[in-house]
Amino acid sequence: MRNESDIPFSDDPFTIPVAERIKRLPPYLFGKINKLKYQKRVAGIDVIDLGMGNPTDAPDPLIAEKLAEAIKDPRNHRYSVANGIENLRKEVAVRYWKRYGVRLEPNKEIIATIGSKEGFSHMCLALMGPGDTAIVPAPSFPIHVYSVVLASGNVIALDVRNPEQFLSRIAYTCQHLYPKPKLVIANFPHNPSATVIEQEFFNDLVALAKKYNFLVISDFAYADICYDGYKAPSFLASPGAFDVGVEFTTMSKSYSMAGWRVGFCCGNNEMVRALATIKGYYDYGIFQAVQIAAIVAMRHCDAAVESVAAEYQGRRDVLCDGLSRLGWEIEKPKAGMFVWAKIPEPWDKMGSIDFAMKLLDEGGIAVSPGRGFGDEGEGFLRLAIVENSQRLRQAVRQIGKVMRAEPATIE
Ligand SMILES: Cc1ncc(COP(=O)(O)O)c(C=O)c1O
Known part of the structure; x- marks a missing residue:
């Protein structure tokens, strides 16, 4: 866990004498996912990116x-x-x-x-x-x-x-x-x-x-x-x-x-x-x-602020209702730009980082693994509702496909 944004630099140890405070920062847990996301994009693959709370809509x-x-x-x-x-x-x-x-x-x-x-x-x-x-x-x-x-x-x-x-x-x-x-x-x-x-x-x-x-x-x-x-x-x-x-x-x-x-x-x-x-x-x-x-x-x-919130509420419903239909136990958030979703069985056994990698690799959906937010986040994914409703419906379909393609037992 370090930062949510894509980082173009490597995580290799420094060969120059950097300050101790830099050494106190742990390895970047989103690194693997961001790298794969980048590779997919370079290969021309459309990634539905729910990884970061980065609004995609234009301001007023x-x-x-x-x-x-x-x-x-x-x-x-x-x-x-x-x-x-x-x-x-x-x-x-x-x-x-x-x-x-x-x-x-x-x-x-x-x-x-x-x-x-x-x-x-x-x-x-x-x-x-x-x-x-x-x-x-x-x-x-x-x-x-x-x-x-x-x-x-x-x-x-x-x-x-x-x-x-x-x-x-x-x-x-x-x-x-x-x-x-x-x-x-x-x-x-x-x-x-x-x-x-x-x-x-x-x-x-x-x-x-x-x-x-x-x-x-x-x-x-x-x-x-x-x-x-x-x-x-x-x-x-x-x-x-x-x-x-x-x-x-x-x-x-x-x-x-x-x-x-x-x-x-x-x-x-x-x-x-x-x-x-x-x-x-x-x-x-x-x-x-x-x-x-x-x-x-x-x-x-002010009206633009209200319509931003209304837009996110609509997207929240699309994503939460869609994931519920797939059997996820979802609590609809009352606020914020994220759905904090418990990973359903048996995929929870993979750990949130590997499951997030799988969704990205096989489904083209980028999400943040809960583990990236510390130990307490394990078992969850964070999905930012920054894509429009149509793309979110598509995301749900692709998550469904990934789940159906997998035998229900994961060691
Ligand atoms: C809880 C929280 N605080 C602060 C920020 C950063 O916001 P700003 O763009 O104002 O730096 C974010 C951005 O995702 C956030 O989620």
């Missing part, structure tokens, strides 16, 4: 029009500010107020990031060091673990699929570990397991954070991708949240702007300032024309 045309306009202004080609331009931060404050009733001070409690992943990683670098421990959700989105590892911190991964139990294990860990955990990472709707929570969860988490003196980072990447009337709560809407933590949001999923690299960190002003300090040294911020287009997106494209 208004956003691209604004970008095209802003790009013509020479002033937008200079270095921008590392924290994000003020109007962008103000727009984020408006959005939090409208959606969650949360008031944010744009000059102290909001910073723009180059996608939330960049912000998240640098926040961990700002907070964590040797001897510090973070509690992260398991199964784990790789950057939740490795941004802590790269900052030389230690990780305790706690199963998140039962949120009540997750909370009581956090409390238990705080009672028994010395030194106590410094940071707890929350991520609801959760990638990869699609676990969701209600506001009370965050109320309780804030209470624990105050009791045991830890900080909280809420990764709210799937804030707007909710189904069947479910509304994902914001950590910042819980009383006292600003005293203990921050929340990351992104335009990647809600607005289908993943390649634009626009995210935000909001909340505790000291944590935001710590991130701003690191970013002030590392980068000059997002291309200003992109920031201007992002303002237009947030100001005028």
Whole structure:
């Protein structure tokens, strides 16, 4: 487990004296699958790619029009500010107020990031060091673990699929570990397991954070991708949240702007300032024309966000209903861009990596093996609903064919 994206470099050990932190990263578990996917594509084979939460739909045309306009202004080609331009931060404050009733001070409690992943990683670098421990959700989105590892911190991964139990294990860990955990990472709707929570969860988490003196980072990447009337709560809407933590949001999923690299960190002003300090040294911020287009997106494209969520809900139904017909035990997710599917018998015995390889090799379907998200993910596959409904129907047919071609006993 390392990163979800295709990596063009090999996993061979370095022959130059790289830093210890690089050596702390484990071998890349998606490597074999990505290599096969690449080989199939080079051979001209159509792969239905459900491997990564990388939206394939175009953003609202208004956003691209604004970008095209802003790009013509020479002033937008200079270095921008590392924290994000003020109007962008103000727009984020408006959005939090409208959606969650949360008031944010744009000059102290909001910073723009180059996608939330960049912000998240640098926040961990700002907070964590040797001897510090973070509690992260398991199964784990790789950057939740490795941004802590790269900052030389230690990780305790706690199963998140039962949120009540997750909370009581956090409390238990705080009672028994010395030194106590410094940071707890929350991520609801959760990638990869699609676990969701209600506001009370965050109320309780804030209470624990105050009791045991830890900080909280809420990764709210799937804030707007909710189904069947479910509304994902914001950590910042819980009383006292600003005293203990921050929340990351992104335009990647809600607005289908993943390649634009626009995210935000909001909340505790000291944590935001710590991130701003690191970013002030590392980068000059997002291309200003992109920031201007992002303002237009947030100001005028609410309908597009709703239709993105409706589109994913339709795809979720197609994929889940299809897999159920094949005999898979599927729980329909209430939010997020992923179906977290238990591998049916007897294929579960192959292990998730080999089964995912088989689906790709024999069926042309790329999925992420649960094992790629840590030990807790074994026995599951993560399927991203990023292809359209017609392609998802095709995917189900091809998975069915692979399953029918195999004798039902696997040693
Ligand atoms: C839980 C979670 N957090 C963060 C990200 C990264 O988002 P961004 O594009 O804003 O860096 C992703 C992307 O897949 C994600 O699933």
